[in-house]
Amino acid sequence: MELGALQTVVNFFLGLGASVLLPIILFILSLIFGAKPGKAIRSSLMFGVGFIGLNLIIGLLSNSIGPVSQGMVERFGLKLDIIDVGWPACASIAFGSNISTLIIPAGILLNLLLLFTRVTKTINIDIWNFWHFAFVGGLVQWATGNIWYGLISALLFAAAMLFFADWTAPAVQQTMGLPGVSIPHGFSAAPVPFAIIINKIIDIIPGLNKIEGDPDTIKKKFGLMGEPLIMGVVIGLILSAVAYMGDGPWTDWLTKMLSTGVTLGAVMVLMPRMVSLLMEGLIPLSDAARDFLQKRAGDREIYIGLDSAIIVGHPTAIATGLIMVPITLILAIILPGNRVIPFGDLAVIPFLVAIVIPIVKANVFRSVVVSTVFMIPSIYIMNFLAEGTTAAAVAADFALPEGANLITSICDGGNWIPAMFLKLAENFWVGNIIVAVVIALLFVILKKKPAAMHKLAGYTPENEEK
Amino acid sequence: MAKKILVSCGTAVATSTVVLRKIEENLQEKGIKADLIQCKAAEVPSKLDGVDLIVTTTPVGDVGDIPVIQTLSFLTGIGVDADMEKIISYIKE
Numbered sequence: 001m002e003l004g005a006l007q008t009v010v011n012f013f014l015g016l017g018a019s020v021l022l023p024i025i026l027f028i029l030s031l032i033f034g035a036k037p038g039k040a041i042r043s044s045l046m047f048g049v050g051f052i053g054l055n056l057i058i059g060l061l062s063n064s065i066g067p068v069s070q071g072m073v074e075r076f077g078l079k080l081d082i083i084d085v086g087w088p089a090c091a092s093i094a095f096g097s098n099i100s101t102l103i104i105p106a107g108i109l110l111n112l113l114l115l116f117t118r119v120t121k122t123i124n125i126d127i128w129n130f131w132h133f134a135f136v137g138g139l140v141q142w143a144t145g146n147i148w149y150g151l152i153s154a155l156l157f158a159a160a161m162l163f164f165a166d167w168t169a170p171a172v173q174q175t176m177g178l179p180g181v182s183i184p185h186g187f188s189a190a191p192v193p194f195a196i197i198i199n200k201i202i203d204i205i206p207g208l209n210k211i212e213g214d215p216d217t218i219k220k221k222f223g224l225m226g227e228p229l230i231m232g233v234v235i236g237l238i239l240s241a242v243a244y245m246g247d248g249p250w251t252d253w254l255t256k257m258l259s260t261g262v263t264l265g266a267v268m269v270l271m272p273r274m275v276s277l278l279m280e281g282l283i284p285l286s287d288a289a290r291d292f293l294q295k296r297a298g299d300r301e302i303y304i305g306l307d308s309a310i311i312v313g314h315p316t317a318i319a320t321g322l323i324m325v326p327i328t329l330i331l332a333i334i335l336p337g338n339r340v341i342p343f344g345d346l347a348v349i350p351f352l353v354a355i356v357i358p359i360v361k362a363n364v365f366r367s368v369v370v371s372t373v374f375m376i377p378s379i380y381i382m383n384f385l386a387e388g389t390t391a392a393a394v395a396a397d398f399a400l401p402e403g404a405n406l407i408t409s410i411c412d413g414g415n416w417i418p419a420m421f422l423k424l425a426e427n428f429w430v431g432n433i434i435v436a437v438v439i440a441l442l443f444v445i446l447k448k449k450p451a452a453m454h455k456l457a458g459y460t461p462e463n464e465e466k
Numbered sequence: 467m468a469k470k471i472l473v474s475c476g477t478a479v480a481t482s483t484v485v486l487r488k489i490e491e492n493l494q495e496k497g498i499k500a501d502l503i504q505c506k507a508a509e510v511p512s513k514l515d516g517v518d519l520i521v522t523t524t525p526v527g528d529v530g531d532i533p534v535i536q537t538l539s540f541l542t543g544i545g546v547d548a549d550m551e552k553i554i555s556y557i558k559e
Contacts, residue, residue, distance in 0.1 A: 088479070125542070128480050176525075181538065227509060272479045276504070279483040286484075290543055304542045312476030313507030313524030321508075350476060350508075 019055075019397070023048040025101045026285060032105075033288035040284045047281025053274035054092045055398055057267055058085055058407075061344070064236075064263040066405055069341060071243030079339050080332070082386045086344020087187070087411035088275040089398075090389065094131040094412075095278070096396025097138035099150045104130055106151060107158045108289055112296060114162055119443050122165040123293045124158075124184045124305035127286035128279060132186025133158045136418045138392040139385070143425040153421045156435050157186065160417070162305070163442050164189045169303050171358035171458035176311045182303035183311065188354045190415045191374045195356040196456055198370050213364025215315035228347045231325065232268030235343060236261035268347060308354040316357050317350035320367040324349045327372055328410070331379060340382045345410035352410075358458025378414035385413045388422060468499040469518040469557035474526055478506040481523045485540040489521065492550050500557055519556045 016024075023044035030040040065083055072078040094100060107130050114120040133154040141150030165182035173179055202208050240260035244253050311317070328342045328349070352374065353367045360366035386406040393400060393407055400407070412418055424431025446453050455461065473489065475482035482504050493500055505513055510526045520526060520534045523541065533556055539545035 178538065227512070228506075272477060275479045276483040279480050280487060283484055283487060287543070294543070304538075306538065306541055307476075307480050309476035309479070309481045310523040310538060310541070313474070313522065313526055315525070315527065317476075318508045348477065354476075 019048045019051045022051060022095065022100075023281070026281065029101070029104060030285040030288055033285060033292050035284040035288040043281045043284045045281075046277055050274050050277030050279075050281060051092055051096065053277060054088060054271070057270050057274055058089050058398060058400070060263065060270075061085060061267045062400060062405065062407070064260055064267070065239070065341065065343065068239050068243040068260060069405060071240075071247065075243065075245060075247075078333070080341045082340045082383065082406040082408050084340055084343045084345050084382070084409055084413070085407045086271060087348055087409050088271045089344065089393070089407065090135055090409040090412050091131040091275065092278060093389070093393045093396045093398060094135035094138055096398070097134055097141070097392055099137035099141055099147060099154060100131070100134040102147070102151050103134045103137055103154045103158070104285070104289070106155060107133060108293065110155050110158060111162065112293065114159065115293075115297060115302070118300075120162040120166055121301060122162050122169070122182045122184055122303045122305040123297055124162060124165070125286065125290040125293060126184065126305055126307045127289050128282055129185055129307055130158070132161075132412060132418075135186075135392070135412050136421045138395070139388045139418055139422045140425045140428075142388050142391050142395070143422055144428060149425065149428050152432055153425070156432060156439065157417060157421065158184075160435075160439050160442075161186060161189060163439055163446065164192070165303065165305050167442075167446055167453055168192065168355050168358070168457045170454040172311065172355060174459055175358040175362070176314065178310065180302075180304055181310070182305050183308050183355060184305040185308040185351070185354075186417065187411045187415060188308040188351050190417055191352055191356055191370060192359070192457070194374050195359045195367075195370045198373055199359050199366060202366055202369065211363075211365045213316075213319075213366065213368070215319035215362070215364050228268035228272070229265045231347060233261045233265035235329070235346070236264030239264075239341070264343070267344075271344065308351055311354045311357075312350040314354070314357055314362070316360075316362045316364050316367055317353050319364045320353045320371055321348075321350035323364070323368050324352075324371050324375070327368070328375055328379075331372070331375055335376065335379055338379050338383060339406075340379055340386070340408055342379075342410060345414075348411060355457075361458070375410075375414075377416065378410060381416060381419045382408040382410065382414040385419055385422065389413050468501050470501045470503065470516050471553070471557065472510060472513060472517045472520045472522075473502055473504050474507045474510050474520065474522040474524070476507060476524050478504050478509070481541055485521060485523060485537075488540045488546070489550070489553060492546075493554075496554070498554065498558065519553065521553065 027044040069081050072080050136157045137150035137154030140153040141147050161184035165184035169182035240257045244256045325346050332342050386408045389408050390406045473482050473486040486502050507524045507526050522536050537549050539549045
C-alpha cells in the first residue's frame with residue numbers, strides 16, 4: 001500500500017514535465033544554498049518560462065529547416081538531415097535531463113573537495129556551464145540506462161575542467177588582462193590540445209610561420225555578417241535557394257526562400273533571448289553557490305572559474321568566428337558521409353577559439369587553421385552523437401515534430417569530450433577509471449612542472465617578454 | 467530623460483544577463499532610472515546610438531567617446547559597490 005502511494009507520488013512528479021519540475025527543483029536547490037525565497041520563486045519560474053520559450057523556437061526551427069533538408073535529399077541526393085539546433089537547445093536539453101539536478105550539488109561538493117585537498121586552485125562559480133557536464137551525464141545515462149553512471153562521467157568531466165582551468169589560467173590572465181580568473185568551460189577546452197600541436201607544426205613550416213593575421217581588418221570586412229540576424233537570414237536564403245530549386249514556378253521558389261530566410265533570422269535572434277531567461281532563472285542559485293564556495297575557500301590563492309563569454313569579445317575570437325562560418329558550411333557539404341546542416345552554433349564559433357588565442361598569440365590565420373582542422377572531426381562527431389543528443393532531447397520533453405530529423409550542436413554535439421565519454425560507456429568502469437587516472441596524472445604533472453605546462457598553454461614568462 | 471546603458475558579453479546570453487539584472491536591481495533600490503540594453507560584444511559598435519555608458523564583461527573594441535566599464539565584479543561578487551558607484555557617477559549628472 002505504502003509503496004503504491006510512493007509510486008503514485010514519483011509518477012506524479014515525473015509526469016509534470018521539465019518546464020514544471022525543473023523550477024521546483026531549482027527552487028529547492030536555491031533554498032538549500034541559502035537564496036532568499038521570494039527571489040528564488042520568481043527566478044525558478046523564469047527558468048520554466050525560458051524552457052517553454054526555447055521549446056517553441058526549436059519547433060519553429062525544425063518546421064522550417066526540415067522541409068529544406070528534405071528538398072536537398074530529393075533534388076541533390078545530399079542527405080543533410082541532422083540539424084545543428086545550437087548550444088542553447090543542448091543546454092536546455094541538458095538541464096532538462098534528470099541528471100542536471102544531481103550534477104549541480106555534486107559538482108559543487110567535488111570542487112570543494114579538490115580545493116581543500118589542494119588539487120585545484122579554481123572555484124568554478126559558473127554554475128550555468130554545468131550544463132556541459134549534465135549533457136555528458138545525459139548521454140551516458142541514455143547509453144547505459146543508469147543515472148549513476150551518468151553522474152560519474154559528468155563529475156569526471158567537471159574535474160577535468162578544473163584541471164584545464166588551472167592549466168590555462170596564467171595564459172588567459174596574461175593575454176586577456178583578467179587577474180585571478182580561470183575558465184573551466186567544457187566547449188572552449190576541447191580544441192586546446194589540437195591548437196598546441198597545430199601551432200607547433202605551423203611554427204616549422206617556412207612561409208606559413210610568417211603570416212600575420214590581424215583581427216581588426218577582418219572584423220571590418222565581414223562586419224554585418226557578424227550579426228546573428230543577418231547570419232540567419234543569409235544562411236536561410238542560401239539553403240532554401242538550393243533546396244527548393246526548380247520546385248514549381250519561380251514565384252513559389254522566391255516565396256519559400258524569403259520566408260525561410262526571415263524565419264531562420266528569427267530563430268537566431270529569439271533563441272538567445274530565451275536562453276537568457278534560463279540564465280536569469282539561475283542567478284539566485286549561482287549567486288548562492290558562489291557565496292557558499294567562496295566562504296569555504298578561506299584565504300588561499302584561488303582562481304575564480306568563469307564562463308568563456310568573458311573572453312570571446314577578443315578581436316581574434318570574433319574575426320575567426322566570422323571566417324569560420326563559410327568554412328564550416330563548405331566542410332559540411334564536401335565531407336563525404338556527413339549528414340549535419342550547421343546552423344545554430346555558427347554564431348558561437350568564437351567560443352571555440354577563446355582559449356586558443358594565447359597559444360596562437362592572437363594570430364587570426366593560425367586560429368582559423370586550428371578551427372578548420374578541429375571542425376573536420378567535429379562534424380563527424382556530430383554525426384556520431386546525433387542519435388544520443390536527439391534521445392536526450394526527447395527525454396527532456398522537447399517536442400520534436402513527428403518524423404523530424406535528428407538534432408545536434410557543434411558546441412557539445414561535435415565535441416570530442418562528450419563523444420569520448422559516450423564511447424567509454426560501452427565499457428563503463430574500465431573507461432572511466434582510466435579517465436580518472438589520466439586526470440589525476442595531469443594534475444600531478446601540472447604541480448611538478450608548472451612553468452612548462454603554463455608555457456604550453458600560451459603563457460609568456462616575464463623574462464621572455466619583449 | 468533616462469540614460470541608456472549597453473550591457474554586453476560574448477553571447478548576450480549568459481554573463482551579460484547576470485550583469486544587467488544586478489545593475490537593474492541596484493539602480494531600482496536607489497531609485498535611479500536607466501534604460502538597460504543587452505547585446506553581444508560584437509554588436510556593440512552598431513548599437514551606439516544614444517548610448518551613455520557601456521558595461522561589459524569582455525572587450526568591446528572601438529566605441530569612440532562613450533565610457534566603457536569592463537568588469538567581472540557582478541559575476542565574482544567582489545567589488546560590486548565600487549562599480550555601481552562608477553556606473554551611477556556616469557549616468558547621474
